[in-house]
Amino acid sequence: MMTKTLFFAFLITQSFVGQNIHFVDAESMEPVSFASISFGNGLGSFADANGIFLFEKKKYEDVDSLFVSSMGYKDLHIATNQLLEIYTMTLEIDQLQEVVLITAKQGKYKNKEIKPIAHSNYFHSWLPTVESEVAVLFNKIDNQSTKIATLLFPINIEESVGGKSSKTRDFSTMLRAKFYENKNGFPGNEINYGNVVFVISEKDNKELFELDVSERNIFIPQNGLFVSLQVLGTTDNKGVLLQTKKYNEIKTPRGIQKVSITFRPLLPFTNVIPGEKTFVRRIFFNDRKWQTFNLKYNPNSELIGKGYNNYGMGAKLHVYEND
Structure with missing residues (x-):
């Protein structure tokens, strides 16, 4: 019994x-x-x-x-x-x-910077979810050996509507940076530099987060390197990833609809970068296929419709002289 x-x-x-x-x-x-x-x-x-x-x-x-x-x-x-x-x-x-290894360059280098583009407008920002990943391409400087020392991520901590900022809400989100070969202008095979994970909270800089990756020896290949940003979820006050549900279930006349939860920080997109330079994918859907962030990806996106179709990720670079 x-x-x-x-x-x-x-x-x-x-x-x-x-x-x-x-x-x-x-x-x-x-x-x-x-x-x-x-x-x-x-x-x-x-x-x-x-x-x-x-x-x-x-x-x-x-x-x-x-x-x-x-x-x-x-x-x-x-x-x-x-x-x-x-x-x-x-x-x-x-x-x-399939991973291409690049020999780490030694010696003197010059510091260069690709300027990030940031703003605090809520309506011109991407709302990250755990199934979404955003990538941009970095190229060598003057065809010289180029190392990414620091990644510069534009972020939107506060909501700003009509020039007025609302009260900043507490949050703590774990994100991951990933790296891909350039395959015909799209992110291709992933290059493994380990788990490059970090936490952003409301206590961080309001418009820019700097991530030091200098110890990982990330050198840009001849035809460029895609760098992506991906949300992993909410953390506790010690920075430990919490096992929380990543979507809400909402009752509608058509039944239960599952809606992905959006996380802070938001990612401010820009309309000042010419062309279509940003790529996105849903990692749990559509065979994880990368797509250009344009109206073919989402014909109903107000962000794209207004021309805010690029993420202005920046980087601090070490540029070495060729032998």
């Missing part, structure tokens, strides 16, 4: 508390940090720094499969009705061979 009571208590606890799923490297058993977890319906989430994802059936009651991916590993497909505590992820040799 006692055994049966404890069993049912365990089931009730699991339904409310959920189950921690650990994703680890098959050889080293080290955590696969910040793995992407798609629910197969255009929505998803991420594991944390320890490779842990909390699956709660009550929170994700209509999710029957998890599709797990991470740079350099084979994808996993997991049924949620028979979850294990630990899943091992195997290195994808072919994918690793």
Whole structure:
């Protein structure tokens, strides 16, 4: 009788508390940090720094499969009705061979800067969600060996409407910078510089966030390097990624609609960069295909319609003389 009571208590606890799923490297058993977890319906989430994802059936009651991916590993497909505590992820040799390594340049260099373009207008800003990723291309300076030392991300902390700023709300958001080869003018194969993650809160600079990446030896290839920005989610006051639901469910006459939660900071887009230089994708939808941020991507976007179709990401560069 006692055994049966404890069993049912365990089931009730699991339904409310959920189950921690650990994703680890098959050889080293080290955590696969910040793995992407798609629910197969255009929505998803991420594991944390320890490779842990909390699956709660009550929170994700209509999710029957998890599709797990991470740079350099084979994808996993997991049924949620028979979850294990630990899943091992195997290195994808072919994918690793595609990465182009660039020898780090030594010696004297000149400091150059690609100026970021920032503003605080809410209506001219991109509203980030966890399924969205924004990328821009950086090229070598004068065809010389060029290293990205610092990334300069324009951000919008405050809401400014009609020149008036509203009260800044508290927030703490983890983001990730990623890097891609230039493949015919679009982001191509990802280049692995590790998990470049950082946290932005309302306490940071109002219009610009500087990210020092000088220790990662990020050199721009001959045909350029795409740098992207991606939201991972909300953190606690210690900067730890929280396992929160990344969308709201809203009752409508057509049934329950799932609407992605937007995160701060907003990303101010600009109308002063000529051409279409910004690329976006939804990482849990449409085969993660990159698209130019223009009216073909979203014919109803007021942001694009008004000409604010580029993100003015900047960078501080080290430019070395050619041998």
